[in-house]
Structure formats: C-alpha cells, structure tokens
Amino acid sequence: MRDQSTELIHQPYTPPEGFAAPQPGVFKASTVFFPNVAAMRSREWKDKSAYTYGLHGTPTTYTLEERLCTLEGGLQCVLAPSGLAAIALVAMALLKSGDELLIPDNVYGPNKTFSEGELAAWGITHRYYDPLSVPDLVAKIGARTRLVWLEAAGSVTLEFPDLCEQVRACQRAGVLTALDNTWGAGLAFAPFDLSPGSAEPLGVDVSVHALTKYPSGGGDVLMGSVITREPALHLKIKLAHMRLGLGVGANDAEAVLRALPSMVLRYQAHDQRARALAQWCLSQNVFAQVLHPALAASPGHAHWAALCGRDSGGAAGLFSVIFRPDVDQQRVDAFCDALKLFKIGYSWGGPISLVVPYDLASMRSTWPDHLARGTLVRFATGLESVADLQADLAQALRLAMA
Numbered sequence: 001m002r003d004q005s006t007e008l009i010h011q012p013y014t015p016p017e018g019f020a021a022p023q024p025g026v027f028k029a030s031t032v033f034f035p036n037v038a039a040m041r042s043r044e045w046k047d048k049s050a051y052t053y054g055l056h057g058t059p060t061t062y063t064l065e066e067r068l069c070t071l072e073g074g075l076q077c078v079l080a081p082s083g084l085a086a087i088a089l090v091a092m093a094l095l096k097s098g099d100e101l102l103i104p105d106n107v108y109g110p111n112k113t114f115s116e117g118e119l120a121a122w123g124i125t126h127r128y129y130d131p132l133s134v135p136d137l138v139a140k141i142g143a144r145t146r147l148v149w150l151e152a153a154g155s156v157t158l159e160f161p162d163l164c165e166q167v168r169a170c171q172r173a174g175v176l177t178a179l180d181n182t183w184g185a186g187l188a189f190a191p192f193d194l195s196p197g198s199a200e201p202l203g204v205d206v207s208v209h210a211l212t213k214y215p216s217g218g219g220d221v222l223m224g225s226v227i228t229r230e231p232a233l234h235l236k237i238k239l240a241h242m243r244l245g246l247g248v249g250a251n252d253a254e255a256v257l258r259a260l261p262s263m264v265l266r267y268q269a270h271d272q273r274a275r276a277l278a279q280w281c282l283s284q285n286v287f288a289q290v291l292h293p294a295l296a297a298s299p300g301h302a303h304w305a306a307l308c309g310r311d312s313g314g315a316a317g318l319f320s321v322i323f324r325p326d327v328d329q330q331r332v333d334a335f336c337d338a339l340k341l342f343k344i345g346y347s348w349g350g351p352i353s354l355v356v357p358y359d360l361a362s363m364r365s366t367w368p369d370h371l372a373r374g375t376l377v378r379f380a381t382g383l384e385s386v387a388d389l390q391a392d393l394a395q396a397l398r399l400a401m402a
C-alpha cells in the first residue's frame with residue numbers, strides 16, 4: 001500500500017475525452033510529461049507539433065497564436081508578456097551590433113526609450129524619420145539599416161502615414177519592416193495585404209500587436225504578439241523568444257481568448273464613439289486642432305482613407321486635441337481632472353474611457369509643422385454612450401475654462 005500523499009498525487013482518474021464547450025480549456029504548465037525518454041529526446045517544439053515545456057507552448061497558447069494569425073492574416077505567431085516586450089523581442093531577434101534601425105518620430109514612446117536606453121548600449125544605432133514623408137524615410141535608409149519600424153496611425157498624434165509607399169520603399173532597399181499594428185488591430189487594414197486585389201502583393205514583414213489593448217478588451221491583461229508570414233523570419237524570432245524566456249501566463253492567454261470573439265463589435269463601438277466625439281470637438285473653439293485620421297483635416301487623412309476607408313472603414317477609438325496656445329497647462333490639467341466618465345490613465349481598449357495630457361515637446365525630435373502649438377490631450381473611448389461622454393467633455397470644459 002503506497003502512502004496517502006503518493007496516492008493523492010498519482011491518482012489515476014482521467015475524465016472522458018470529448019468535452020466541448022464555448023471556451024477552450026486553460027492549460028497551465030511549466031513541466032510537460034513525456035511518455036518515455038525517447039519521446040523527450042525527439043519532440044520538436046519549434047513547429048508546434050508537440051509539447052516540451054510550458055515556456056515553449058501549451059494548447060492554450062497555441063490556440064491563441066493561431067487565432068491571432070487569423071486576425072492579422074499571418075502564418076506564425078509568438079506571444080510576449082507585453083506589447084513592449086514584443087517590440088523589444090523583434091529588435092533583439094533581428095539586429096546585431098553595428099546595425100541601424102529607423103523609427104518614425106511619432107512611434108509608441110517606449111519603443112524610442114528602448115532604442116535609446118538598451119539598443120544603443122549594444123552598438124545598435126537608430127534614427128528617427130518623419131512619418132509623413134516617404135522621401136525622408138528613403139533618405140535615411142543607409143548601408144547599415146536592417147529594420148524599419150512603422151506605425152499607422154502614430155501614437156498620441158495619430159498622423160496616418162503612406163504605409164504602402166513606406167513598405168515599397170523598404171522592400172526596394174531590401175530592409176525588413178516591422179509594423180506596430182496595435183491601432184489597426186488587424187481590423188482597420190490587413191498588414192500583410194496592404195493592396196488587396198493588386199497583382200503584386202504588398203505587406204509588412206512583421207506585425208507587432210499590443211494584445212493589452214483591443215484583443216484583451218478589459219484593461220486587465222498585459223500581452224503582446226509578433227506575427228510573420230515567412231518561416232525563416234519566424235524561426236529567428238522564435239529562437240530569440242525561447243532564449244530570452246518570454247512566457248505568458250495561461251490565465252492571461254485565456255482572458256484574451258475569451259475576449260476575441262467580441263473584438264470586431266467592440267472595435268466598431270469604440271470607433272463610432274471616437275469619431276462622434278472628435279467631430280464634436282471640431283466645433284469647440286478652445287481646440288486649435290483635433291487629431292483623428294478619419295477627420296478630413298487630420299494629418300495623413302488621405303492615406304487613412306485610401307487604406308482603411310473602404311466600406312465603413314476602421315479608425316479605432318483614439319483621438320487627440322491640441323488646446324489653443326493661450327490655454328495654459330494648469331487649465332488643461334483642470335479640464336482632465338474635471339472629467340468624470342473619462343478616467344485619467346494610460347493604455348486603452350477597455351470599457352472605460354480614458355484621458356491623458358501629453359507633453360509633446362518632450363516626445364518629438366522637433367515640433368512638426370503639421371501640428372498646432374499647444375497642450376495635447378489624448379482620449380481613448382470606452383463603451384459608454386456617445387451622449388454621456390459628450391456631456392462629460394462639455395461639463396469639464398465649462399468648469400475648467402470658466
């Protein structure tokens with residue numbers, strides 16, 4: 001008779017096969033069992049044909065990876081513990097000392113910080129290019145350029161670049177393109193098929209997505225993905241991913257799996273609210289500029305219309321305003337503080353609307369000509385009603401500007 005503790009741990013019951021329910025199960029593991037040593041030696045983890053270790057994949061993470069490939073039109077995916085970790089992974093996998101990368105000046109801020117604070121120390125240099133000028137990008141591609149980051153629309157200021165021409169220019173120069181696709185989310189446009197129906201397929205090499213935003217949808221999960229269509233490129237990223245030990249928790253993966261089915265509907269709802277509120281802000285003379293790619297006067301609008309404007313178009317749930325220069329920082333802060341439904345907080349993609357004032361001067365190499373001077377405030381719409389959100393903006397403006 002074996003000891004009770006042993007009996008409990010090795011209790012032989014296994015439930016019947018064939019359980020089917022709306023949500024896939026959550027498989028949690030560091031250790032994965034092998035039936036024998038031969039299996040341990042022969043199992044391959046790089047191609048998802050088997051399981052070897054929790055870090056290398058479980059049914060939960062494999063399932064999420066495949067669904068994200070479907071969302072973005074890719075063929076391979078790796079998951080990272082945050083969107084920023086996914087960005088860092090791409091650079092670490094594809095660049096080595098002596099290489100240079102190009103970054104749009106309106107890129108997600110921590111991408112700049114990572115390049116300045118880490119890559120530079122490893123001998124990997126970077127240059128910032130004007131996201132609205134393809135000639136500027138072309139001029140900055142040099143003999144050491146290996147990777148070009150793209151982002152559409154750009155973070156905070158939401159300029160929409162000529163993504164197709166940017167990708168063409170990079171392809172001509174033989175440099176890899178990595179798109180931060182968090183805004184488009186696989187819904188506003190297809191990152192691997194930027195000119196659908198054309199004879200020559202056009203797409204980015206790598207799509208990075210902060211799943212923290214719309215795929216999670218709750219403001220309660222941090223995760224990122226790196227999606228590709230090229231097996232050799234994927235393998236490079238996958239090997240770096242394994243060497244760096246970038247795992248994600250199964251409960252978090254399950255949370256994203258649970259939210260994915262409603263993502264299209266949520267994205268449309270965020271989009272509809274942001275467009276309506278951005279339109280309303282245009283009528284408020286306290287704002288010198290309203291930034292939202294679907295507004296005709298917003299920088300890069302024509303590029304947005306060409307890429308995302310088919311059917312109803314997609315434009316996510318973000319917009320920014322630049323206050324008139326005579327509205328000082330104190331009043332802008334008072335406006336943000338006076339908002340009741342819009343909470344003050346970073347990130348976006350959840351049900352609650354958010355607001356952040358940004359110090360643009362500290363974020364850009366130079367203040368771009370296409371942006372008015374003044375304090376910028378970025379809004380991320382949640383799922384509250386347009387009427388209530390608009391009333392909230394109006395009451396906060398009345399209070400702060402009185």
Ligand SMILES: *Cc1c(COP(=O)(O)O)cnc(C)c1O
Pocket residue numbers: 081082083084085108155180182183210211212213222223224347
């Ligand atoms: C939020 C965000 C990220 C980073 O995501 P985290 O999961 O918060 O690290 C990257 N890119 C863009 C455009 C983002 O908005």
